[in-house]
Amino acid sequence: xxxxxxxxxxxxxxxxxxxxxxxxxxxxxxxxxxxxxxxxxxxxxxxxxxxxxxxxxxxxxxxxxxxxxxxxxxxxxxxxxxxxxxxxxxxxxxxxxxxxxxxxxxxxxxxxxxxxxxxxxxxxxxxxxxxxxxxxxxxxxxxxxxxxxxxxxxxxxxxxxxxxxxxxxxxxxxxxxxxxxxxxxxxxxxxxxxxxxxxxxxxxxxxxxxxxxxxxxxxxxxxxxxxxx
Amino acid sequence: xxxxxxxxxxxxxxxxxxxxxxxxxxxxxxxxxxxxxxxxxxxxxxxxxxxxxxxxxxxxxxxxxxxxxxxxxxxxxxxxxxxxxxxxxxxxxxxxxxxxxxxxxxxxxxxxxxxxxxxxxxxxxxxxxxxxxxxxxxxxxxxxxxxxxxxxxxxxxxxxxxxxxxxxxxxxxxxxxxxxxxxxxxxxxxxxxxxxxxxxxxxxxxxxxxxxxxxxxxxxxxxxxxxxxxxxxxxxxxx
Amino acid sequence: xxxxxxxxxxxxxxxxxxxxxxxxxxxxxxxxxxxxxxxxxxxxxxxxxxxxxxxxxxxxxxxxxxxxxxxxxxxxxxxxxxxxxxxxxxxxxxxxxxxxxxxxxxxxxxxxxxxxxxxxxxxxxxxxxxxxxxxxxxxxxxxxxxxxxxxxxxxxxxxxxxxxxxxxxxxxxxxxxxxxxxxxxxxxxxxxxxxxxxxxxxxxxxxxxxxxxxxxxxxxxxxxxxxxxxxxxxxxxxxxxxxxxxxxxxxxxxxxxxxxxxxxxxxxxxxxxxxxxxxxxxxxxxxxxxxxxxxxxxxxxxxxxxxxxxxxxxxxxxxxxxxxxxxxxxxxxxxxxxxxxxxxxxxxxxxxxxxxxxxxxxxxxxxxxxxxxxxxxxxxxxxxxxxxxxxxxxxxxxxxxxxxxxxxxxxxxxxxxxxxxxxxxxxxxxxxxxxxxxxxxxxxxxxxxxxxxxxxxxxxxxxxxxxxxxxxxxxxxxxxxxxxxxxxxxxxxxxxxxxxxxxxxxxxxxxxxxxxxxxxxx
Numbered sequence: 001x002x003x004x005x006x007x008x009x010x011x012x013x014x015x016x017x018x019x020x021x022x023x024x025x026x027x028x029x030x031x032x033x034x035x036x037x038x039x040x041x042x043x044x045x046x047x048x049x050x051x052x053x054x055x056x057x058x059x060x061x062x063x064x065x066x067x068x069x070x071x072x073x074x075x076x077x078x079x080x081x082x083x084x085x086x087x088x089x090x091x092x093x094x095x096x097x098x099x100x101x102x103x104x105x106x107x108x109x110x111x112x113x114x115x116x117x118x119x120x121x122x123x124x125x126x127x128x129x130x131x132x133x134x135x136x137x138x139x140x141x142x143x144x145x146x147x148x149x150x151x152x153x154x155x156x157x158x159x160x161x162x163x164x165x166x167x168x169x170x171x172x173x174x175x176x177x178x179x180x181x182x183x184x185x186x187x188x189x190x191x192x193x194x195x196x197x198x199x200x201x202x203x204x205x206x207x208x209x210x211x212x213x214x215x216x217x218x219x220x221x222x223x224x225x226x227x228x229x
Numbered sequence: 230x231x232x233x234x235x236x237x238x239x240x241x242x243x244x245x246x247x248x249x250x251x252x253x254x255x256x257x258x259x260x261x262x263x264x265x266x267x268x269x270x271x272x273x274x275x276x277x278x279x280x281x282x283x284x285x286x287x288x289x290x291x292x293x294x295x296x297x298x299x300x301x302x303x304x305x306x307x308x309x310x311x312x313x314x315x316x317x318x319x320x321x322x323x324x325x326x327x328x329x330x331x332x333x334x335x336x337x338x339x340x341x342x343x344x345x346x347x348x349x350x351x352x353x354x355x356x357x358x359x360x361x362x363x364x365x366x367x368x369x370x371x372x373x374x375x376x377x378x379x380x381x382x383x384x385x386x387x388x389x390x391x392x393x394x395x396x397x398x399x400x401x402x403x404x405x406x407x408x409x410x411x412x413x414x415x416x417x418x419x420x421x422x423x424x425x426x427x428x429x430x431x432x433x434x435x436x437x438x439x440x441x442x443x444x445x446x447x448x449x450x451x452x453x454x455x456x457x458x459x460x461x462x463x464x465x466x467x468x
Numbered sequence: 469x470x471x472x473x474x475x476x477x478x479x480x481x482x483x484x485x486x487x488x489x490x491x492x493x494x495x496x497x498x499x500x501x502x503x504x505x506x507x508x509x510x511x512x513x514x515x516x517x518x519x520x521x522x523x524x525x526x527x528x529x530x531x532x533x534x535x536x537x538x539x540x541x542x543x544x545x546x547x548x549x550x551x552x553x554x555x556x557x558x559x560x561x562x563x564x565x566x567x568x569x570x571x572x573x574x575x576x577x578x579x580x581x582x583x584x585x586x587x588x589x590x591x592x593x594x595x596x597x598x599x600x601x602x603x604x605x606x607x608x609x610x611x612x613x614x615x616x617x618x619x620x621x622x623x624x625x626x627x628x629x630x631x632x633x634x635x636x637x638x639x640x641x642x643x644x645x646x647x648x649x650x651x652x653x654x655x656x657x658x659x660x661x662x663x664x665x666x667x668x669x670x671x672x673x674x675x676x677x678x679x680x681x682x683x684x685x686x687x688x689x690x691x692x693x694x695x696x697x698x699x700x701x702x703x704x705x706x707x708x709x710x711x712x713x714x715x716x717x718x719x720x721x722x723x724x725x726x727x728x729x730x731x732x733x734x735x736x737x738x739x740x741x742x743x744x745x746x747x748x749x750x751x752x753x754x755x756x757x758x759x760x761x762x763x764x765x766x767x768x769x770x771x772x773x774x775x776x777x778x779x780x781x782x783x784x785x786x787x788x789x790x791x792x793x794x795x796x797x798x799x800x801x802x803x804x805x806x807x808x809x810x811x812x813x814x815x816x817x818x819x820x821x822x823x824x825x826x827x828x829x830x831x832x833x834x835x836x837x838x839x840x841x842x843x844x845x846x847x848x849x850x851x852x853x854x855x856x857x858x859x860x861x862x863x864x865x866x867x868x869x870x871x872x873x874x875x876x877x878x879x880x881x882x883x884x885x886x887x888x889x890x891x892x893x894x895x896x897x898x899x900x901x902x903x904x905x906x907x908x909x910x911x912x913x914x915x916x917x918x919x920x921x922x923x924x925x926x927x928x929x930x931x932x933x934x935x936x937x938x939x940x941x942x943x944x945x946x947x948x949x950x951x952x953x954x955x956x957x958x959x960x961x962x963x964x965x966x967x968x969x970x971x972x973x974x975x976x977x978x979x980x981x982x983x984x985x986x987x988x989x990x
Contacts, residue, residue: 071328
């Protein structure tokens with residue numbers, strides 16, 4: 001339950017890297033930023049809301065108080081945070097099938113990274129290095145990343161249409177309205193609560209809903225006194 | 230700068246948690262407890278923090294020691310030696326690293342400027358912030374928004390790569406857009422086949438109702454996880 | 469590099485959709501095991517009759533085409549009853565151990581598809597009475613009903629010998645309100661004395677099985693059935709996607725239970741009985757095609773992605789006119805099965821990235837999108853275009869979600885005025901990984917639409933449409949035309965689950981070892 005917020009799934013991965021290769025990792029990320037085509041596969045997959053990689057040098061863990069012991073680490077660390085749509089399996093599978101070279105590029109030089117093909121060692125590597133989220137929030141649990149993108153496009157096209165054709169004569173209005181619908185023909189799916197992402201998540205949610213309901217009922221009873229038989 | 234992509238900001242905070250306990254429960258355990266209690270509330274306190282897209286909290290207990298087999302050149306360079314001295318063989322095994330403190334990790338994606346965001350966060354939920362962050366080193370000195378922002382920046386780490394998959398619009402824009410997508414799709418379906426004059430009339434009524442350019446008009450609310458009419462039915466069905 | 473499959477070790481139903489190979493009728497029988505040791509002796513006897521994947525009537529010492537085939541498969545509980553060691557059992561995947569009924573939330577078997585409405589045999593399965601659990605499945609496919617009866621009678625005679633050990637389970641619904649039949653009969657639909665490949669909504673079914681390495685099928689069948697490559701050619705899918713013990717598309721052996729001899733050359737089967745609401749379908753089609761510019765048959769084609777009468781793909785014949793031309797070529801190829809199969813299966817969505825020919829919510833596009841998911845927004849707002857090179861291979865997102873489909877329709881729909889008759893299909897889906905293949909397609913592509921930019925819009929034919937959130941589907945149009953997209957509204961639930969479970973189809977080697985109680989993962 002805590003890794004999921006509606007249609008969004010939170011993944012956190014921490015992996016050690018040799019301190020003397022962190023500059024290489026940073027370089028790779030810098031190149032990816034400068035050359036957007038490197039991220040084309042990621043963009044086409046369209047499963048991510050926001051994702052980030054953070055490199056923490058072995059001496060860079062925040063030290064904010066004299067009482068706090070200073071970290072003495074051999075390795076530097078790479079932290080990966082992703083907000084994506086679908087279940088863990090779907091996400092990792094999609095990436096491994098579609099952009100294995102991209103994955104390899106980002107996790108290169110991480111200690112004992114097994115490369116993304118074959119699948120099972122890569123799955124194991126990610127699972128092994130994963131950290132569970134205690135609390136996860138999405139401002140729009142009903143929306144996948146695709147929905148947000150489609151919504152932006154729809155809003156802008158609807159406003160533009162309205163500004164121009166709101167009071168147009170009938171025939172013109174109809175023609176332009178048809179054009180509007182045609183332009184939005186891939187953006188008008190309706191949003192509902194997600195399909196369940198896993199059996200365990202569904203079970204946790206059911207128990208939670210039941211507990212909420214029970215708590216509500218107890219509150220009501222406390223106020224009104226016990227129900228008459 | 231790596232944290233910024235357009236108008237979206239990637240805030241990564243690792244705040245060290247103090248060594249100590251209350252009634253045999255470590256501070257880090259209490260922090261986790263508070264966070265998990267947030268999961269039982271009707272909605273996350275972060276829903277009250279303006280411009281928050283998606284965010285998460287967890288407690289980092291320790292780093293992992295990589296015992297899985299290596300595959301990259303640096304892991305296996307000793308393979309080139311025809312005979313591997315025992316010292317070298319042991320040397321390529323991963324070292325055992327440990328953290329001296331546990332960290333409260335806060336990873337947040339939001340719209341806009343960092344200072345504005347942190348000030349607004351304190352203003353909205355300072356009590357909850359103190360509950361969760363109160364066990365961190367030096368947090369007892371944080372008494373107002375200014376000091377909170379300064380503290381967070383001390384614990385902040387820069388992102389090497391921030392990937393924005395959807396967009397960097399203000400939250401109100403995103404929510405309004407989602408609302409319009411939902412409502413307009415319904416409208417388009419319901420009004421299919423209507424004669425033009427009637428269609429135009431219904432359309433104008435629709436626009437008046439949904440007010441597309443008015444961000445403070447009808448919209449989705451931050452953190453909204455159910456659709457209006459089906460909310461109660463959903464809870465019943467889930468039981 | 470090419471796998472050579474040991475066809476005599478693999479069961480025949482894995483490589484052959486019998487229904488299209490001259491076996492238009494079948495009977496499915498299910499059993500419960502009370503005495504594991506004695507049941508193993510039964511399995512040993514039946515193993516001698518199991519039909520393998522060996523090619524018939526070929527080579528020296530040819531194996532003749534049988535009049536009827538026999539195949540066998542086991543549920544997790546069945547393998548447990550046969551006393552497979554625990555170490556082997558825990559190697560089976562979680563979803564297989566849970567069984568299909570417990571996975572209903574993932575599969576969307578809710579409302580009228582909930583287990584409470586299933587056939588009695590499936591309702592009672594895995595509930596409180598262990599003696600009602602479905603432990604194994606025997607299928608008899610026949611060249612005619614007569615041969616089925618013969619094989620069935622000899623099976624019953626064998627079962628009678630082991631009546632202390634195994635029970636033939638009853639509880640299948642059938643014609644005329646029958647509720648307690650001892651078997652599920654299926655048969656190809658016959659029209660005008662001809663065996664057809666149709667199902668009860670009128671669609672031509674059973675087209676386009678995946679082509680994988682090691683099949684004895686002719687090479688041309690790879691076109692449209694294998695995986696699409698960036699250079700426009702087709703390659704066979706890796707065997708391990710469909711048969712355990714062989715390398716799969718992820719360049720590894722699919723995770724499988726130990727010992728290797730237990731899983732090698734075996735696979736998983738998802739058995740699902742799907743009732744078809746023929747009256748609802750007819751009324752729905754009638755209603756929605758009232759205002760559809762292309763007319764009723766075109767709209768019916770848009771639901772599935774193929775024209776009803778002969779299965780012509782919409783991608784090749786997007787309107788009435790091109791359909792006429794397609795039909796002419798198709799009929800000219802009468803008798804040439806290979807050429808006709810080519811016309812039916814060999815196509816891509818490369819020229820239909822916007823869905824103007826085959827809508828994004830059409831059945832065949834949802835269950836096998838081919839390379840169409842390597843796409844991005846085009847310049848024209850209503851257009852999607854290919855994004856070549858974005859992925860490792862164009863079909864990267866579809867190649868590991870392919871499924872072998874088996875089975876036939878059941879019942880008849882002579883009275884189309886009601887939904888309540890006995891009519892539907894029994895579909896068996898074979899794959900090496902139930903959750904990655906079948907369950908994924910069911911949950912993410914049939915009952916959900918995000919990968920197709922359709923938010924929660926479901927697949928028209930199989931989606932679990934409900935009244936609480938009325939379903940719609942968008943029928944896309946050519947973005948460069950002046951047409952308007954058409955909405956298919958208030959889609960009723962057209963197909964309802966009436967039962968089923970997850971089975972393991974062992975190889976002949978594994979079957980014999982199971983029978984001898986020799987499975988040992990040490």
